[in-house]
Amino acid sequence: MLVLRRVFALAPAEAMRPPTPPDFSHSLSFGPRLRAVLDQPSRMVLRNLIRQPGRAVLAVLGIALGMALSVSMLSVMSAFNKTLEVNFGVVDRSDATVSFIEPLGDQTLFALARMQGVLQVEPLRAVAVIFRNGRRSYRGSITALEAKPHLFRALDDALRPLDIRADGIILSRALADELAIEPGDELLVDVREGRRPQLSIAVVGIADTLLGSPAFMELAALNRLLREPHRVSGAYLRIDSAASDRLYREIKDMPVVAGVTLSEDSRASFQQQMDTGAGAMRYVMAVIAAVITFGIVYNSARIAFAERARDLASLRVVGLTRAEVGFVLLGELGLLTLLALPVGSVLGYYFSLAVAAGFSTDLYRVPVEFVPASHGTAALAVLSAAIISGLLVKRDINRLDLVSALKTRE
Template sequence: MKALDRKLGRDLWRVRGQALAIGLVIAMGVMLQVMMDGLVNSLEQTRQDYYQRYRLAELFAPVKRAPRAVLERVARLPGVAAVEGRINGGALLSLPGLAVPVRAQAVSLPEWRTARLNEVHLVAGRRPDPGRRDEVLLLEGFARAHGLAPGDRLPATLNGARRTLAIVGLAQAPEFLYTTAPGEMVPDDARFAVLWMNETALAAALDLEGAVNEVLVGLARGAEPRALQDRLDRLLAPYGALGAYGLDEHLSNRFIVEEIAGLRVSSRTVPPVFLAVAGFLLYMVLSRMVQAERDQIGLLKAFGHGDGEVGLHYLKFVLVIALAGALTGALLGVLAGRGLSGFYQQYYKFPFLQFAVAPSALLLGLGVSLLAAVAGAALVLQRVFALAPAEAMRPPVPPDFSRSLRFGPRLKRWLDQPSRMVLRGLWRQPGRAALAVLGMAAGMALSVAMLSVMTAFDRSLELNFSVLERGDVTLSFVDPLGEQGLYALARMPGVLELEPFRTVPALFSHGRHRYRGALTALVAEPRLYRALDRRQQPLPLRADGVILSRALAETLAIGPGDRLRVEVREGRRPVLEIPVVGLADTLLGAPAFIELGGLNRLLKEGPRASGAHLRIDAAAGERLYREWKEMPVVAGVSLRTERRDAFRRVMDSGAGATRYVMAAIAAVITFGIVYNSARIAFAERARDLASLRVLGLTRAEVSFVLLGELGLLILLALPLGSLLGYGFSLAVAAGFSTDLYQVPVAFEPAGHGVAALAVLVAAVLSGALVRRDINRLNLVSALKTRE
């Protein structure tokens, strides 16, 4: 081995604790990047393969009732590669032990062939027999949630008629990766089912013999989806077209895409922050090492080693630590990704999911970590190149302390000699102190960000189901209900309060921006379901304008005062021009609100409601659920407590679950930063501390000089870390938020307090480790002059 390589090995061994801590910081950043990048690529590839294998349609065109002959006309449209017509309908399921009926979607299956589009994946059992009208396939997630299996019987209500269906198989489908009841945004396997029935049986049940109410279209290569949507709407308009939409507006696909996008944003933003902190730590360690080895650098140059060779030696020191940390992180990232892949497969309901890390992700992790290390070392290496041998071999010029911090008689009475030494040490080297404060503040900021986002998830849960929604039950009706029906519901014993609402599907547009959603109409001053402003104050609804959620306003690039084009996809399907009169802060979906009477007038209809929010007497709940189950006008019953539990499961699963991993990594990095700061301070001042021991100070007093300085630096870092943490919180929350749900971030003193406590605990542990080294100081060795 070369002499410089042997020196490199000795240097690494001497600072092994710091090298291990820095390597761990790098490993955590690379692990997070490799793990998340691998999950993103695996989920995206699995999604595409699943869609292609089971031929998921690219355009969906719901209609009221269209004859099957119209499918031939659709097939002749330019850009159409495949067409499938099917029947969709709602159903209510009555399960033993459940008082509340469960909503379901019934979908037809071709009887003598496989579907050209939207084929199902059979998980267990068999397909329905074409000769039997009561056999169905059941969505596997719902079946697992209720312990159902092939051979079980399922009581159901279809089009007002009670039937008993036989489950002959369990299935999955690419269009039902994300399953939620109509009108809701939160998926829940236990509260929504999908049934696949033979086409003849479902057509008879829904009075659609010889007709379809949904047209599926597969696009030819190079086809323009938007143009084909317009042609499809014009062709199907006589049959009650509700508006064709593409895969990008399909709710299940949108949810999956948004979740994957959230993971992708996190994988591109959070790991670089960790690696930047690691580069900063390497700069501090290398800077201290170069300063301590001035004379050795001079000797090396005097014996013929050039600037490049000496600089490469110190660069190797950085690269070895960075490379070891990066390789460890890559290995941990692959192992963690494989462990999480099974969880994600279950959560996303993919029939298959093979975790695979792209070579580019591994190379990117290695490259970014090495780049961060080199960037941290670049400034220090400039000083190495600038050192001339003769100058480097002379002891450095002693600093001028003639203008040091002075203490008056009163302060001297309050501060003992070690305390004054601590304050003078910080005063004399403000640059070093500032760097240490910034490093520890950055570590605390990472912890604050993760804790704040975790708290924000809980905060969004509380806001949505305690402040925005305050009703106990939400009823949805098969068809809009008039005043008499609502009055009858409100008079039922046990109903304390009833607020009607109406939801109509609509296409919103503003300039070039479009969004397929729904217009929600509430009473003028709602109490059970409200639109709130930033201060969580209710917004009164108006008949002459709409209030948009901020998420929808951002999507449409619209604000108060602008006019919104609303193409209603129900009834007479009017096209409305409505001014935007306000913005609401919502946490789920992207709704648009208007006053109920105003919407009915715009639709040229009488007082009608498609559902109602109710507050009920808890003691009458079971009885009311049974009565509503028997009412043919009721399409579904949804409990606020069940929606709350489902929302919590969503927040704790998928991309939301990665916040726990990131919080653990942030805690590790915080400890690594504080420990490194303590070790660097000890290495820089070992000679001074030994001199104090020789002069007669006790071990406790000497320890106080060093650890007291560390304590002051930490106290200075806490408020800065809190401020930086709030900024980090906003960035991380923006990465987790989607247009399906938003993660609100507010200043939470508890989160900042826990992060500060974590820094203090890390400081105590680091101080204990450094105190042990102070007690082991070899006074003779420390005072030797190496010349």
């Protein structure tokens, strides 16, 4: 809009005049020491940047934003992979999960433990509920575990085990924000199975979790509130890998078992879910970020060449070689690119936080942290784009028609 206003306000007679030569009477002067270090083309590069500081700042910001977009997408892709590794390597360390058709007595666990090939059994109980706090409600479930679980652990975003207490419930940060509830408040819980009682449970903790919007309780405490002692709705198993196929068939054929899920299958399903829908957009955005970054760098080089073609031709006429003329233009591009790298790295981190928040869902949160490899890869991509752009512009400099470039518009 600003450019169009200036165009529309320009008088036709003024527009037909040749451009007024810029006034460089107050240009930066270099002392004897700098002149001894910097040759003439280097001083020309620095003078041009200082003469047009606004343009230099905008060029640096443009390149930095392109790099920031690349950093954010690479960081988010690394975060998706970390979520997968944490879920199936740190949180869930079981080999299989067994779900019963209804809550059963814990003697069922002894039957599972006696099966040949089963190395460890850990109980759980998942209860479908509706959480209520005033006018706010959320349909979810309570996951009840042992006080010190080993196969499936409740961890916060720093991978620290949560203290599963018997005197209340621990909510994830996302669930607590949804319900607008704080530790110490009473949470109403409508149980959606069995006798469907309504419970009032104290919130004893809020944790930043990576996966979903869980609510954790101690198994015996939940059974006591439900008046159903020694009940479990499933179990986590650690099994001998050599007997996994046989155990899968035997457990699945048990009449009380609703389903058996192997961790390998769950991992593959979770990976597929992250690679489809919104998760697949991270690949598209990564490609777009690369294209935008190259476009910004190449566009900066082309504009600089178009604006200074006459000056470059004049330098060739007065005796500078093609290499020296190319350095005058491309040296400026290289210096701007180097200045943009640290700015793009800082902006990329904050871009990563915003993009990760957009990709996070009720099923999983995308954790973002400083990943040096992502910043290094994005920096190499920007440098590669600058080199390719420089080679393309250098080819145009070598093909420059001195006679046409030196002609003055009348």
